[in-house]
Amino acid sequence: MYRVFVNDKPIILTTQVSPERNFKNYLLSTVNIGKVVRELNSTSLKEIRLIGRTNEGLINKFLKTLPNVIAGGGKVINDKGEVLFIYRNDKWDLPKGKAEHKETIEETALREVEEETGVSGLSITKPIDITYHIFKRNGKHKIKITYWFEMKTSYKGSLSPQENEGITKVAWLNEEESIKALENSYANIKILV
Template structure:
């Protein structure tokens, strides 16, 4: 099972057909994705489930339905165990961004965290789960596939938000501050924390 978010509402990719209650089932093969996205954005529908009989092919078939944007990002920790967050579009988020040219996804993740926050000396500890969300650019829906990595750094210099990317604040947040920030964050970020 995979979840692809449209804002904070999931499109669940699954092999199981369940009785509809607060969600709707659709066959993945014939689904009108544009219509579903519109419905999720404009109604009280909580989620949509797209059904396909083959678990292995579910995600692959879904990703062919819209253009893909590949991104890398980081859940970076400092020596105090605090997590690095950015504030953009009035929400707390983790730093991430699109890959460039033939860059490895790990290089993308480190570069984007550095560019968006001013933090350097980052080292990847391990890969985290990959997240998927649908966004609209120039009137077209696209799927952002973000490969996340847990990172560590002993950087304790100045934090510098990348303002030309709409980032207004960068902060190291402790456990309590993270919980508060997650009240005003995205569903896929909550799943990473």
């Protein structure tokens, strides 16, 4: 099963058909993705489930329905065990951004975290997860595929939000502060943290 978020509502990719309660089932092979996005944005449905025949290739078939944008990001932990958060579009988020030409996804994640926060001396400790969400740019829907990595740093310098990317704050948050920040965050970030 995979989750692809439209804002904070998921499109669930599955092979299981369940009786509809606060969600709708559609066949992945014949679905109109634009209609699904509109339905999630304009109704009280909690989710939409797209049903495929087999688990193999389920996500790949879905990813062919819209243009893809590849991104990398990081859950950065400092020597005190605090997590690095950014504040953008009135929500707490983790730093991430689009891959550039001929860049590995690990290079993308490290570069984007440093650009968006000013934090240097980053090293990847392990891959965490891949998240998917649908967004709209210039009137067209796209799927952002974000590869997430856990990172560490001993950086003690000042934090500098990348304002031209709409980031207004960068902060190291302890466990209690992270829990509070996640109350005003995105569903896919809650899964990661």
